[in-house]
Amino acid sequence: MATSHETAVGSEISGILGGASEAPVFLKRVSFDTFDNRDARDFSLTLRATHRSYTYSYRSRTFLCGIDQNDYSESALDWLIEVLVEDGDEIIALRVIDPGSRMAAGLSMQEKMYRKDADLLMERILQKNEESKAISVMVEFAMGKVTTTLLHRIHIYQPDSLIIGTRGKGLGLQSLLPGSISKYCLATSPVPVIVVRPDRKREEAKSKRLANPLRQSYVEILEKSNSSMDFRTLNQSTQAEKPSSTIKSHFGIFGGSKYKRLSV
Numbered sequence: 321m322a323t324s325h326e327t328a329v330g331s332e333i334s335g336i337l338g339g340a341s342e343a344p345v346f347l348k349r350v351s352f353d354t355f356d357n358r359d360a361r362d363f364s365l366t367l368r369a370t371h372r373s374y375t376y377s378y379r380s381r382t383f384l385c386g387i388d389q390n391d392y393s394e395s396a397l398d399w400l401i402e403v404l405v406e407d408g409d410e411i412i413a414l415r416v417i418d419p420g421s422r423m424a425a426g427l428s429m430q431e432k433m434y435r436k437d438a439d440l441l442m443e444r445i446l447q448k449n450e451e452s453k454a455i456s457v458m459v460e461f462a463m464g465k466v467t468t469t470l471l472h473r474i475h476i477y478q479p480d481s482l483i484i485g486t487r488g489k490g491l492g493l494q495s496l497l498p499g500s501i502s503k504y505c506l507a508t509s510p511v512p513v514i515v516v517r518p519d520r521k522r523e524e525a526k527s528k529r530l531a532n533p534l535r536q537s538y539v540e541i542l543e544k545s546n547s548s549m550d551f552r553t554l555n556q557s558t559q560a561e562k563p564s565s566t567i568k569s570h571f572g573i574f575g576g577s578k579y580k581r582l583s584v
């Protein structure tokens with residue numbers, strides 16, 4: 321049965337989000353919970369946390385981020401919060417539990433673990449928001465096949481983009497593992513998909529690009545062109561707008577497809 325209640329953020333993150341004597345920066349609540357309802361059509365647990373200064377507007381964006389137990393999904397979440405999210409945006413962190421997995425076996429014994437994992441994921445997300453951006457956060461644990469559940473949630477939430485992690489070594493589709501979730505999403509998602517590699521992979525790829533004399537950066541092309549644009553001013557303004565850990569991005573639209581792909 322669905323329940324709803326508001327609680328203050330745990331004391332372990334009070335140092336980041338506000339002291340115990342202050343009004344809580346984020347209010348948390350359980351907005352939907354059918355994990356213990358055997359008559360429910362789908363098993364699902366949804367937690368919400370909203371910054372006290374959060375306001376939805378026409379400029380607000382929704383980012384759906386696929387989460388699992390791999391490190392690279394955590395890297396995708398880090399990148400999303402650090403680079404993309406701004407005040408007024410919403411993050412939906414979705415973890416899909418496959419009914420055929422060992423984790424789903426003996427569901428009655430796993431309910432407490434699911435709820436605990438969801439709480440921990442929510443608090444990790446709030447901890448990552450070190451700049452205290454005025455955002456709304458949703459954590460959903462859903463039972464079902466990963467691919468179909470992802471597409472179903474895209475249809476429900478209508479996010480501006482889908483963010484997923486990958487352990488792929490390259491930037492192109494050929495670098496993704498056959499049958500991987502990231503490759504499936506790139507081929508079927510009706511919304512733009514952003515594929516994020518772990519920090520180490522991104523840094524290695526960046527170093528190789530910089531060391532390759534055959535590769536030219538955008539700024540180098542501007543330098544050698546006859547454009548009247550002052551590339552130094554452009555470069556300085558770009559650096560000022562981007563965080564220090566910004567990774568060079570590659571964006572492409574594949575012919576015949578309705579999706580856009582951004583790999584970082």
